[in-house]
Amino acid sequence: MLQAFSFIIRRELRLALRRKGDVLNVLVFFVVVASLFPLGVGPEPNQLRAMAAGVVWIAALLAAVLSLPRLFAADYADGTLEQMLVSPQPLLVVVLAKAAAHWLLTGLPLALAAPLIGLQYDLPAVALGVLLASLLIGTPVLSLLGAAGAALTLGVRGGGALLGLLVLPLFVPVLVFGAGAVTSTLIGINPSAHLSLLGAFLAVSSLIGPWAACAALRVALD
């Protein structure tokens, strides 16, 4: 089972290497969105510092939504997904591996780029670390719950916008706890409560996300 898991991850990464543009575009999108906010609200440093975490997190949510439709689409179109459904390894392993690969290709790069954006917003060093930590804990949720959304909208017309409508409300706790961790650091409160809650939500979504994604894939391929 572990073998199947790592096999699928390696396959996904290999495919991604062949289409570097897709991965890079999401990252560039994230940076562009986050850099547009000061142009909209003005360069006042105190204001920017206060909104930095929210901006970074919302840009991350949007970038994730943008990347999610491709999670199952190619395998659905060429029939690979159908083969995976009838193959001996459980569907859950396939979904978990795909979500993990998605995180490695989008969540992780976003998290690593986030401190740079934090610098643009004049965040102090401690807050930069908390921002990185919150993204590292929080972005897997986007891949896990997002996998369910991607599976539900598989082959549905106008799937991209619909996917956003389905998953963005579910991401509310990630946004609250993730951005809240950084904000509380800025006002001198220990962020560990926020980060623990974020971790707890990650645990919950690692149970329901893959389950829902499996069920939705079975429905889509029925």
Added chain:
Amino acid sequence: MTSDLFRFAAPQAFFPLAGKLIPWFWVLAGVLTLAGLYVAFFVAPTDHQQGEAYRIIFIHVPAAWMSMFLYVVMAGWAGLGLALNTRLSGMMASAIAPTGAMFTFVALWSGALWGRPTWGAYWVWDARLTSELVLLFLYLGFIALKSAIPDPVRADRAGAILALVGVVNVPIIYFSVQWWNTLHQGASVSLTRAPSMASTMLLGMLLMALAAWMYSIATALCRVRTIILERERDAEWVRMTKDQMRAAA
């Protein structure tokens, strides 16, 4: 008893039963609304702090209760449909969603109109209003997903999965919004925590809540009947029922 229940789980048996029940629920909804409005406007006293503006709670609170409760009921039908694979369950979930979304909208609208005289702004990012807003998004997502999938069986199953994921998340979202609200020191006057809630106020609220229940049942049953007619239009019994309905009209 259980065999009876399962018999009515078939759309063909449920259709006439719902038809017989619907008028009763309409009558109950009407009577309870009139009684509730009477208590709300002519019995309940003026609130010392909020004046007459507080009378908005007689629709705001029942609508907010109903919106949350209907989401849970909808998810319950959805889960039943996934577990037992009954056709009727998915139809019930689809029938409940628009009414739930309507009550969510009413709760938001009345909350905003209450907020203007109380907080001085139509919209304040208060924990309850914010959670209601997210709930509205969840309803809209459910309705949008169902209408985007042409095959009704697939739409029912996909909708059911979404509703179940949503219902697990609703308490977490609610908690996170409360948490966020305390971090940012939100508005402290709450629409529901009226300091001196007279028992007549509570009575008015309960009557209106019961009216909302009856209304929701009536609309859900009406809607499920039209869904049944649409989905099973090729069945022999549907053609016969339609002829009878036309003859009666």
Added chain:
Amino acid sequence: MGAHDEGSDAGGGVNWGSLSEFLDMGGYGFYVWGSYGVTALCICLEIFSLKQKKERA
């Protein structure tokens, strides 16, 4: 005063001296009737759409 105070328990019932007082709602008429009016409108729209769907079915 006194027409409706039999059902209240918190110091005298609410009495509206006239229709205009009732409509004014102590200065909050716009907010109170705005809420009730839109709720009634939503309910009417829902019932109307149900009727239409039923006729089409």
